[in-house]
Amino acid sequence: MIHNTFQYKNASILIWEITEAIDELKALLINFSVYEPEFSALKTDKRKLEFLTARVAFNVLAAKEIIVKYNPEGKPICFDTDLNISISHSGKWIAVMLHPTYAVGIDIEMPTNKFEKVYKRFLSNAEQLRFYSGDDFRKIQLAWSTKEALYKIIGAEAVNFDKQLEILDFEILSSGVIYGFHTPTAKRYELEYQQNELFNLVYCIAN
Numbered sequence: 335m336i337h338n339t340f341q342y343k344n345a346s347i348l349i350w351e352i353t354e355a356i357d358e359l360k361a362l363l364i365n366f367s368v369y370e371p372e373f374s375a376l377k378t379d380k381r382k383l384e385f386l387t388a389r390v391a392f393n394v395l396a397a398k399e400i401i402v403k404y405n406p407e408g409k410p411i412c413f414d415t416d417l418n419i420s421i422s423h424s425g426k427w428i429a430v431m432l433h434p435t436y437a438v439g440i441d442i443e444m445p446t447n448k449f450e451k452v453y454k455r456f457l458s459n460a461e462q463l464r465f466y467s468g469d470d471f472r473k474i475q476l477a478w479s480t481k482e483a484l485y486k487i488i489g490a491e492a493v494n495f496d497k498q499l500e501i502l503d504f505e506i507l508s509s510g511v512i513y514g515f516h517t518p519t520a521k522r523y524e525l526e527y528q529q530n531e532l533f534n535l536v537y538c539i540a541n
Contacts, residue, residue, distance in 0.1 A: 337427075343539055344434065346433075347429065347431045347537060349442070352384075352426045363389055366386075400414060417432045417434060419431065420440045424533065439484060439486035440536070441479040441483045441535070445531070461500065461501060465477050475529075475534050476504070476512065477501045480536050482536070484538065487523070491516070498518055501514045502515075510526070511524060
């Protein structure tokens, strides 16, 4: 079920809440035959639901049937168009993003306390001081999603989140802007975020 669709600059974003059964999603995916061998190899219903929903969502967002493949680095690409795409999923939520010209990155995360145990793995010492308050993990959750979105744009040169990506401080609102840097190249990125009781969402265009 489509939860929300909106534009960000020249990019299109769609948020989908998975409420459908596998057979319902297969019926919505007109070009399912293209994906049938890949789909048949999936082991769990959860992964099958995510796989189908993302591809239905891309067809809706592009207003045509597109074919999603993966490059050698595991990044999703449009096989038959020049569209730049990004996918994220968490729990029952799927987020997809596309842009006609520039690389894009998106991350959606359901609110969770898991970051209490792992934040030191992806935040530098300076970022830990910047974002960790002891009992409020909202900034840390958004910092994670910011780095995930940036990684989806930059790729292997940003795999070490604590050393290769730096997030500047930001204010917690229902929506706003976060600035991040790819430290090896000193390139600055501007990202938008949304945060609510259902999910955290961060997205970026690499222009």
